[in-house]
Amino acid sequence: xxxxxxxxxxxxxxxxxxxxxxxxxxxxxxxxxxxxxxxxxxxxxxxxxxxxxxxxxxxxxxxxxxxxxxxxxxxxxxxxxxxxxxxxxxxxxxxxxxxxxxxxxxxxxxxxxxxxxxxxxxxxxxxxxxxxxxxxxxxxxxxxxxxxxxxxxxxxxxxxxxxxxxxxxxxxxxxxxxxxxxxxxxxxxxxxxxxxxxxxxxxxxxxxxxxxxxxxxxxxxxxxxxxxxxxxxxxxxxxxxxxxxxxxxxxxxxxxxxxxxxxxxxxxxxxxxxxxxxxxxxxxxxxxxxxxxxxxxxxxxxxxxxxxxxxxxxxxxxxxxxxxxxxxxxxxxxxxxxxxxxxxxxxxxxxxxxxxxxxxxxxxxxxxxxxxxxxxxxxxxxxxxxxxxxxxxxxxxxxxxxxxxxxxxxxxxxxxxxxxxxxxx
Ligand code: AMP
Ligand code: GLY
Numbered sequence: 314x315x316x317x318x319x320x321x322x323x324x325x326x327x328x329x330x331x332x333x334x335x336x337x338x339x340x341x342x343x344x345x346x347x348x349x350x351x352x353x354x355x356x357x358x359x360x361x362x363x364x365x366x367x368x369x370x371x372x373x374x375x376x377x378x379x380x381x382x383x384x385x386x387x388x389x390x391x392x393x394x395x396x397x398x399x400x401x402x403x404x405x406x407x408x409x410x411x412x413x414x415x416x417x418x419x420x421x422x423x424x425x426x427x428x429x430x431x432x433x434x435x436x437x438x439x440x441x442x443x444x445x446x447x448x449x450x451x452x453x454x455x456x457x458x459x460x461x462x463x464x465x466x467x468x469x470x471x472x473x474x475x476x477x478x479x480x481x482x483x484x485x486x487x488x489x490x491x492x493x494x495x496x497x498x499x500x501x502x503x504x505x506x507x508x509x510x511x512x513x514x515x516x517x518x519x520x521x522x523x524x525x526x527x528x529x530x531x532x533x534x535x536x537x538x539x540x541x542x543x544x545x546x547x548x549x550x551x552x553x554x555x556x557x558x559x560x561x562x563x564x565x566x567x568x569x570x571x572x573x574x575x576x577x578x579x580x581x582x583x584x585x586x587x588x589x590x591x592x593x594x595x596x597x598x599x600x601x602x603x604x605x606x607x608x609x610x611x612x613x614x615x616x617x618x619x620x621x622x623x624x625x626x627x628x629x630x631x632x633x634x635x636x637x638x639x640x641x642x643x644x645x646x647x648x649x650x651x652x653x654x655x656x657x658x659x660x661x662x663x664x665x666x667x668x669x670x671x672x673x674x675x676x677x678x679x680x681x682x683x684x685x686x687x688x689x690x691x692x693x694x695x696x697x698x699x700x701x702x703x704x705x706x707x708x709x710x711x712x713x714x715x716x717x718x719x720x721x722x723x724x725x726x727x728x729x730x731x732x733x734x735x736x737x738x
Contacts, residue, residue, distance in 0.1 A: 315374050316618065317342045317359075319367055319391065320382025323645075323676035323694040324603035327610040328380055328617070329356050330674070335618045344370055348685045349675025349693075364391045371400045378403065378621055384460060384600050387578070388414045401625050403510075405578040405599045409569060412576070413599040416456045416465075416495045423594060426568035428561055430594040433497040442479045445496055451475055452499040457482050459490030463538045463652075468499065502587040503730065504595065505546045506605045507557050510620060511566055513575040515629040517620065518558065520612055520636050521549035522605040523730065528652060530726045537652045538691060541727030543642040543702060544608040547734040548586055557584055557592050565597070577624070581605075607674045607694045608641035642705040643696035644713045644727050648677060649720020651690040659687040659718040671697040671712045687718055702731050 316338055318329045326349045329341045333355035343350040344367060346358030359374075361367050364386065371379055379395060381387055381404035388410050395402035404410075411418045423430045435458070436442035446453060455478040457465035465487060469475035475496075482491030506524060510517045524542035528534035549557070561582050569576040581598035601609070610617075614635040623632045648655035655677070664673055664685060674696060677689015695713040699705030706728045713723060 314338060314377035315340050315342060317344065317367070317371055317374070317376045317379040318382060319344055319361075319379065319386055321345050321347045322382060322603050323674045323691060324601055324606040325382040326350055326674040326676070327607045328382060328601070329353075330672070331610040331613055331617045332380075335616045337616070337618050342370065342374060342376065347675045348678030348680045348688070349673070351680045352685070364389055364394045367391060368394050368398050368400065371395065372398065377401065378618070378625060380404070380621060381578075382600065384410065384413055384598065387599055388460060392578070403578060403621050403624055405576055406574070409574045409576045409578070410599045412565075412569075412580075412597040414460055415458055416596070417458045417493060419597050420495060422568060426564045428564050428568075428594055429592065431498040431500050433495050435493055435495050436479075437483075437493050439479060439483050442483070442494060442496060443476055446472060446475045446479065449496070449498070454497040454499055455479055455482065456495040456497060457487050457491040458493035458495060459487075461487045461490040463536065465490060466536065500585045500587065500593055500595070502585045503548050505549050505584050505586060506542070506602045507549070507562070507582045507584050508601055508605065508609070509562055509580050510624050510629060511576050511578060511580050512624045512627045512629040513577050514566070514570060514627065516558070516562055516566055517624070517629045517632065517634060518554070518562075519634065520544045520609050521546040521554065522602065522609055523548065524602060524605050525724060525727055528722070528724075530724050535652055537647070539602065539604045540645045540647065540724045541643055542602070542604040542608055543640060543705070543728050543731060544605070544612055545640065547731050553586065553590060553592065557582065561592060561594050603676075604643050604645055604691070604694045607643040607696045611641035611672065611696050611698055612637040612639065637698065639698045639700055640702045640705045641696060641698050642702060642709050642728050643674070643694040644709045644723060645691050646693045646695065646713060646716060647691050647722040648687045648689065649722070651722060655687075655690040656720055657686070657688050659720060661685045661687060661692070661716065661718045663715040663717050665712060665715060670699070671695070671708050673712070673716070692718070702728050706732075
């Protein structure tokens with residue numbers, strides 16, 4: 314059977330690769346895809362950029378099921394359109410995707426359902442926002458209400474930065490996404506990505522993961538979409554896993570159902586774990602993480618099409634996911650000038666050959682006359698498996714070092730927190 318993956322990033326390449334491993338799958342269509350999915354004989358890139366395009370592709374190609382990678386098509390209602398056309402799709406409806414699409418909606422929802430999250434207040438006007446910041450003090454966190462492609466959060470260490478962020482966002486620096494701002498208490502601690510599959514009622518937790526959001530070594534420099542990730546995350550102990558399920562995930566899924574917005578799709582809770590080990594919700598994403606998906610897919614042993622079929626049919630309680638016991642770690646190679654306006658068109662050399670233990674997932678790449686060029690901010694994610702994190706990391710960096718393009722940016726310390734953790738990994 315054919316399956317369709319919507320999107321063009323590293324997350325989508327990793328999903329497409331795992332789907333292609335299924336004996337049930339004859340071809341993975343990726344729309345629009347990237348240079349890596351174009352090069353893979355099991356995959357076929359199909360041009361498409363609107364909900365109508367994807368509905369047409371799924372119908373014309375008799376696609377068995379569709380997985381939606383990024384948030385924008387979900388917020389545009391791709392799941393609603395597929396269902397209306399009688400097509401099988403995994404993702405949240407437009408209404409349920411507001412958990413990610415509006416920070417204010419998510420905050421109000423968490424408040425209604427007693428889900429732990431930082432104290433906050435929402436503003437549409439500058440004067441009361443400034444007064445709130447002065448009353449609360451710094452550090453403090455300013456978030457644009459709407460989708461801002463990873464640019465909507467400012468963790469302000471000083472009052473001056475906080476005031477400036479409010480003026481910028483309410484002044485239109487992010488367009489409509491910033492016409493409302495959520496101002497939130499700063500939380501200290503360690504972050505983890507907790508990603509589950511939801512069928513409206515039941516939850517299947519995926520393996521834990523952590524990413525590194527800052528551009529530079531030592532978690533310094535500007536925020537990015539993520540410069541590397543690994544799975545499992547040692548900070549998510551079995552006890553903490555249980556608490557996150559009981560205190561965050563279950564109440565969210567039950568709350569959405571009770572409010573008439575049953576949640577289906579991947580649900581990603583960004584969780585901050587404080588020094589006492591208490592989890593608090595930083596954000597919800599209504600999709601998988603990028604680059605977390607890359608190490609998670611390296612470790613998934615179950616047939617992803619089977620999990621997705623159960624999720625679409627509302628029977629996730631009847632299935633379990635099996636994971637490789639090894640650790641997977643992915644290092645992102647980013648283009649010159651990322652996360653600003655990345656440069657495109659640099660030729661990539663030394664991509665090498667994938668093996669059972671190392672694999673290069675493409676993101677911002679394109680094929681030009683058979684050569685792979687940069688075509689976006691995060692270009693590649695070099696992902697490796699190892700018996701321990703150290704080995705996975707060594708393999709990923711060994712392969713990454715050999716991949717060259719002008720202006721390449723790469724952190725050299727992905728996984729440092731997990732390496733420093735007291736438990737075996
Ligand atoms: P978000 O898009 O909400 O995940 O925010 C991006 C990043 O900002 C998060 O991954 C955190 O590193 C940081 N962040 C968000 N909210 C807070 C908070 N309340 N306290 C501290 N850091 C935060
Ligand atoms: N890596 C963070 C995200 O996907 O939002």
